[in-house]
Amino acid sequence: MAQTPMETSFHVTHEADRTGETLLVGLSQFGLAGLTAVDYLATQLELEETGHITAEALPSITPFAEGRPRHHTRLYSRPDLEFTVLVGELFVPVQAADPFSRAILEWTDHNTVDEVAVLSGIPLAHGPEDHRTFYIATEDYRRDRLAETDVDPMGMGFLDGVNASLIERGLDTDLDVGVFVTPVHAQTPDAEAALRLLSTLKAVYDLDLDTGPLEAFAGEVKNHYAQLSERLEAAQSHERPDDRMFM
Known part of the structure; x- marks a missing residue:
C-alpha cells in the first residue's frame, strides 16, 4: 500500500461473513455529529x-468505558441487517486521509x-x-x-479529507x-x-x-466526546479537512 510522507498506514480486520452491502460511516470530525449519530445507531x-481498523505511525488513542478498552475505529453489524457501521473515534488528519480511505476502499472491494x-x-455559518x-x-x-426523499443537495463548495477521498472513488x-x-x-457533541x-x-x-433517547445518550458520552473535541481543536489547522461548502 502506498504511504504518505507521514508513513501512515491503516489495516482493517473484519469477519468476512458479517458484511452488508452498505457501509455507514461516522468519524471524529466537526461537532462530532456524524460520530455521535453512528455510535447511537450501533x-x-x-x-x-x-471488526476494527488499526493505524500505524499516527498519534493514536485507546478509548475505554467502565475500565474496558476498545479499538478507536470499529465496525459493527447484525446478521439480519444489510449494512455495516463504521464508528471512528480517532481523528484522522488531512495528510492521512488518503491511506485511511484506501484501507476502507480496499476492504469494500474485497467484500x-x-x-x-x-x-x-x-x-x-447558518441560521x-x-x-x-x-x-x-x-x-x-x-x-x-435520494430520488424519493426530500433531502436537498448542497449548493456549491468542495470536500476535503476522508469525505473527498470516498466521493472521488465513487x-x-x-x-x-x-x-x-x-x-x-460549537458544543460537543452537537x-x-x-x-x-x-x-x-x-x-x-x-x-x-x-431517536427519542438521543439527548440522554449524548449526555452520557458528553465528557468522553468533549475530550475528543479537545484533541480535534489541538490539531494544527493545516491537519484539518476544510469541507468548505456554500449554501
Whole structure:
C-alpha cells in the first residue's frame, strides 16, 4: 500500500461473513455529529462489533468505558441487517486521509459492499432555517437512494479529507457514495445535528430507529466526546479537512 510522507498506514480486520452491502460511516470530525449519530445507531440497534481498523505511525488513542478498552475505529453489524457501521473515534488528519480511505476502499472491494454513506457535520455559518441535512452524492447514489426523499443537495463548495477521498472513488468506479452534511454548533457533541443526520438516515434507509433517547445518550458520552473535541481543536489547522461548502 502506498504511504504518505507521514508513513501512515491503516489495516482493517473484519469477519468476512458479517458484511452488508452498505457501509455507514461516522468519524471524529466537526461537532462530532456524524460520530455521535453512528455510535447511537450501533447502540440502539444492538449491533455487534465485527471488526476494527488499526493505524500505524499516527498519534493514536485507546478509548475505554467502565475500565474496558476498545479499538478507536470499529465496525459493527447484525446478521439480519444489510449494512455495516463504521464508528471512528480517532481523528484522522488531512495528510492521512488518503491511506485511511484506501484501507476502507480496499476492504469494500474485497467484500460485498457496493455503497458508502458518510454522516458529517460542517462548521458553516447558518441560521435556524438551515438546521437540516444536505447531500453530496454520486449519480448512482442519488438515483438509488435520494430520488424519493426530500433531502436537498448542497449548493456549491468542495470536500476535503476522508469525505473527498470516498466521493472521488465513487466518481471513478461503480461504488455508490453519498455524504450527508448538516451545520454544527460549537458544543460537543452537537446532539441536534446528530439527530438531523439520524432522521435523514431513517428516511433514506427506512430504518426502524427510536431517536427519542438521543439527548440522554449524548449526555452520557458528553465528557468522553468533549475530550475528543479537545484533541480535534489541538490539531494544527493545516491537519484539518476544510469541507468548505456554500449554501
